[in-house]
Amino acid sequence: MSRSAHPAGPRYADVMPEGHYTAPPADLNVLDPRVWARTVTRNTDGAAEVGGLDVRDLAEEFGTPAYFLDEEDFRARCHAWRDAFGEGADVFYAGKAFLSRAVVKWLFEEGLNLDVCSGGELAVALSAGMPADRIALHGNNKSLEEIERAIEVGVGRIVLDSFQEIVRVAHVAERLGKRQRVQIRVTVGVEAHTHEFIATAHEDQKFGLALAGGQAAEAVRRVLKLDALDLVGIHSHIGSQIFDMAGFEVAARRVVSLLAEVRDEHGVELPEIDLGGGLGIAYTSEDDPAEPHDIARALREIVTRECEANRLGVPRLSVEPGRAIVGPTAFTLYEVGTVKPLEGLRTYVSVDGGMSDNIRTALYDAEYSVSLVSRTSTAEPMLARVVGKHCESGDIVVKDAFLPADLAPGDLLAVPATGAYCRSMASNYNHALRPPVVAVNDGGARVIVRRETEDDLLRLDVG
Numbered sequence: 001m002s003r004s005a006h007p008a009g010p011r012y013a014d015v016m017p018e019g020h021y022t023a024p025p026a027d028l029n030v031l032d033p034r035v036w037a038r039t040v041t042r043n044t045d046g047a048a049e050v051g052g053l054d055v056r057d058l059a060e061e062f063g064t065p066a067y068f069l070d071e072e073d074f075r076a077r078c079h080a081w082r083d084a085f086g087e088g089a090d091v092f093y094a095g096k097a098f099l100s101r102a103v104v105k106w107l108f109e110e111g112l113n114l115d116v117c118s119g120g121e122l123a124v125a126l127s128a129g130m131p132a133d134r135i136a137l138h139g140n141n142k143s144l145e146e147i148e149r150a151i152e153v154g155v156g157r158i159v160l161d162s163f164q165e166i167v168r169v170a171h172v173a174e175r176l177g178k179r180q181r182v183q184i185r186v187t188v189g190v191e192a193h194t195h196e197f198i199a200t201a202h203e204d205q206k207f208g209l210a211l212a213g214g215q216a217a218e219a220v221r222r223v224l225k226l227d228a229l230d231l232v233g234i235h236s237h238i239g240s241q242i243f244d245m246a247g248f249e250v251a252a253r254r255v256v257s258l259l260a261e262v263r264d265e266h267g268v269e270l271p272e273i274d275l276g277g278g279l280g281i282a283y284t285s286e287d288d289p290a291e292p293h294d295i296a297r298a299l300r301e302i303v304t305r306e307c308e309a310n311r312l313g314v315p316r317l318s319v320e321p322g323r324a325i326v327g328p329t330a331f332t333l334y335e336v337g338t339v340k341p342l343e344g345l346r347t348y349v350s351v352d353g354g355m356s357d358n359i360r361t362a363l364y365d366a367e368y369s370v371s372l373v374s375r376t377s378t379a380e381p382m383l384a385r386v387v388g389k390h391c392e393s394g395d396i397v398v399k400d401a402f403l404p405a406d407l408a409p410g411d412l413l414a415v416p417a418t419g420a421y422c423r424s425m426a427s428n429y430n431h432a433l434r435p436p437v438v439a440v441n442d443g444g445a446r447v448i449v450r451r452e453t454e455d456d457l458l459r460l461d462v463g
């Protein structure tokens with residue numbers, strides 16, 4: 001298709017959101033390593049490959065849509081986080097970002113611990129052999145069954161989230177004749193610079209117990225009175241997809257001052273603090289995330305400084321990155337079904353998935369990149385919107401994208417950085433079959449979560 005068929009060029013600035021780049025990238029064929037998994041490149045045919053495998057062959061073998069996860073990249077990121085924090089700290093991978101049994105095995109082998117926030121995540125972790133004492137259980141409304149199972153199997157920590165839960169966990173532990181290690185989740189009153197729905201440390205939201213007004217200090221008092229609970233530390237998680245370390249700095253300062261208050265009031269120095277996850281990743285070339293070593297150094301420095309100022313010993317630090325480990329390691333591969341130019345506006349490119357495999361664009365207005373990966377193209381860039389096949393006009397995968405104007409049905413598009421919160425938040429909307437996750441490593445590919453089938457859907461429909 002020629003540029004004149006897509007007369008969007010002169011009007012980019014009118015239709016791109018304010019502050020967004022207003023010109024197409026110099027070369028649409030370039031796969032920016034900032035947003036693509038480590039082993040993704042273009043081969044001599046012009047097609048993208050991952051782990052040495054051509055995406056056209058992967059599409060042929062596994063179908064589309066499908067998530068392809070670069071195992072080498074995943075392991076390297078685990079290693080980088082472990083290495084950055086060292087022996088004096090613990091890295092808990094946040095399973096909510098994406099969890100499967102293969103992932104649990106990799107985490108175990110790479111020396112990471114695991115944060116789960118539901119009975120389902122706990123079941124996957126245990127079934128893949130993660131030792132229970134390396135698991136922490138979160139959640140603002142854990143069921144009695146979840147609490148019971150966690151205590152029975154001996155999870156390393158339960159992170160308490162409310163006054164009711166303190167009593168519930170103590171009661172179950174007592175009944176089972178166990179003493180359960182717990183942390184208290186506090187809200188530190190930080191407005192994290194991220195989307196409202198994924199900020200979690202301001203006071204007006206559902207998680208944790210507020211430092212302001214003394215709820216957190218009262219929770220400490222109550223927990224310390226209960227023999228069945230062993231209070232090991234304080235937990236804070238300020239939100240997700242955060243680039244600015246300032247929020248962590250305030251959180252660390254406030255958590256450490258609570259530790260000092262606890263020491264002054266009760267004569268105990270709690271041995272652990274957990275500063276949660278939330279570190280941002282690059283979804284587009286505009287994003288510039290920090291490296292684990294820099295994050296670790298910054299967090300260690302803040303905590304050490306604050307502890308010295310309060311004459312406290314430095315507690316064992318833990319963090320809970322989810323997105324920063326798995327997010328960049330996967331891309332979603334789609335096949336183009338229809339290409340619909342809208343005169344003077346943009347071209348709608350419909351792919352064979354959509355909001356059922358990536359809800360983040362609809363839910364958070366998230367930005368993604370997208371590239372034509374089955375071939376290169378020298379055609380002019382056209383302003384496009386990549387949409388899914390669901391019966392919903394908000395079914396947008398990539399809101400603003402430049403794609404080559406000769407894009408045609410049958411081409412393969414890939415959306416990078418979909419490792420976190422895409423498969424784990426996937427749905428069966430319109431009875432879509434959730435796509436598989438295929439792990440690729442060094443010339444080999446294997447399904448780690450299989451594609452759903454109509455039988456899977458019908459099995460649940462017992463009416």
Ligand SMILES: Cc1ncc(COP(=O)(O)O)c(C=O)c1O
Nearest residue numbers: 094237240277278320321322323
């Ligand atoms: C308690 C807790 N820890 C860790 C995470 C992981 O966050 P992220 O994937 O942004 O690192 C979350 C999710 O935001 C969370 O709620």
Ligand SMILES: N[C@@H](CCCC[NH3+])C(=O)O
Nearest residue numbers: 096198240241360420421
């Ligand atoms: N699911 C969210 C982040 C929330 C993470 C869990 N507290 C996302 O996709 O960005």
